[in-house]
Amino acid sequence: MGRKFYALLIVSSLLSMSVTTSAETLDFPMSASPASLSFKGNTNGNVSLFMDGFKRTEYINYPAIPYKVVSVLIPQGEDVAGFRMVVEESLMVDSSLKLASYNGSLRDDGQRLGLYERGEEIVGTDSEFPRWRVKHLGTGWMRGYRIASFAVYPVRYNVEKGGVSLYTKFRLVVETEPAFPLTGRIERLRYVPGFREESRRDVESLVINPEAAATYTFGDVKVENTDHAFLPSYAPSMEGSEVKYLIVTNDEMEPAFERLADWKTRKGVPTVVRTIEWIEQNYRHGADKAESIRNFLQEAYAKWGVEWVLLGGDTDVIPARYGYVTFYSGEFIPTDMYYSCLDGTWNADGDSLWGEAYHSADDPGDDADLYPDVFLGRVTVTTPDQANIMINKIIHYTTPLDTLSKSKFLMLAEVIFPSDYEPGDDIILDGAEIAQNLYNSYLDGNPDVTTARLYETCDQYPGSICLTKNAAIDSMNAGTNHVIDIGHGYKYNMSVGNGSILNYDANNLTNGNATFAMYLMNCTSAAFDTDCLAEYFLLNAQGGAFAVTGSSRSAFPSASRPYMDQYYHLLFDDNIVQLGKLHVLSREPFTSSAYAES
Structure with missing residues (x-):
């Protein structure tokens, strides 16, 4: 585990925001108060700088500078064309203060890790660090809404002479342009009561312009079920009953999971089981088995109206998707977010590396959308006996x-x-x-x-x-x-x-x-x-x-703790007790920060 925590006294909040919107320009006035700055250390050259609610840069041998990630809801049918920060007022906080260099986060084995970049990549010609004022971290889809993430850097540091300054009043300006056809989005086709209302509330809670959600319109189709019985179509379609919960497993374990599906359906959660063998026979094949399964999940989400997915098998049954990150030393990380976040391809450049992060407009990565469309979990079983152990536990816990x-x-x-x-x-x-x-x-x-x-x-x-x-x-x-x-x-x-x-x-x-x-x-x-x-x-x-x-x-504790805090806030304050939903929603506030390796 990683990073040291400090007890800090923060005097006031960091950014206050309002918003005005024009046809192709979004303009967000922001402010940063010097009272929100906090310093640790009392020896020049050994001082660390913090701001309440801000992240800090992690470039080895350069100071950890506070920055803020904000999410912007882009007008429907448009995409980001450009962005900039317009500085209106600034303040010299300390003209000679020298900050300590960041020397990495501690891992379990005691190794310190961080980002390594050449000076010219991150320091301006005037010695100002960081070189940029604002960065576009990436843009993703969340249940039909287009959300762009930006990091703003109101704190400035001179790496040659020392000195900290602060933009106290500035604007984030985002230019948009029509983007037709919009690529990567999975269109929800079936009308499910409450789905759009809940999705809109979730989006509004994440962005700095929540009023923009009201401008989005969707054409979900209501499918009549005159028999009032659970009669789903054989394959996802706009006929038959809505399917709320989908279990994917293999032929061998299908009978065990049918027992779980029947139990859930009797409880009022319409559930079906489909096997990998059935998917491979009936759906378009992807580059590998994981993509073939995801292709099917996209159809089930769009046409059956699926909201919950259970992967009924360990990775030898249902393969994990390994996302590649270059953060720190570079690593392939297994993740089932690939099966939950259904927009985009996760391999836009078509190479052997999946889930590569967005770096810039010239290097957009793999279009790895990280906003969830379905609530998802995995039962790591490989045999019917193991499946029955887990199914018994689930049923016994509930009753x-x-x-x-x-x-x-x-x-x-x-x-x-x-x-x-x-x-x-x-x-x-x-x-x-x-x-x-x-x-x-x-x-x-x-x-x-x-x-x-x-x-x-x-x-x-x-x-x-x-x-x-x-x-x-x-x-x-x-x-x-x-x-x-x-x-x-x-x-x-x-x-x-x-x-x-x-x-x-x-x-x-x-x-x-x-x-x-x-x-x-x-x-x-x-x-x-x-x-x-x-x-x-x-x-x-x-x-x-x-x-x-x-x-x-x-x-790393500094990265993991906010997720855990959000998890228990949702459990105790919002009474969200479904573990799949709890797990997914605890990630949502931090998704905007996850698009770039920073």
């Missing part, structure tokens, strides 16, 4: 025989840095601080929840219990509804203070039907393209977990 455990919450948190922490050492980052923030926000005093807090630094948190491997396993075996783990991890283990929970331990839990959902804020314990720890929690027939949310690769 529990054990109700006592459903009011219990378990928090596991260890010191993250230093990774070889011993009592008495100086602490750089403590997972208990992150967990305690959640506890204070949602669990402390909650009459419906009994929380057990197991912290490595239990002496610093009254009421908590000292985290050990035995204590963690005993707490899970006793039954609980939810487990949060904040600490180090790998594909086959998660660290819990004085030891690690291994695949063997997860597979031998004995909590019976008192199964739990897990949120793992650690590295690679949910690397679902391997026999990872999460899968052993799930496939334990004597207990374990019924659902796991976690990272398939590295999880």
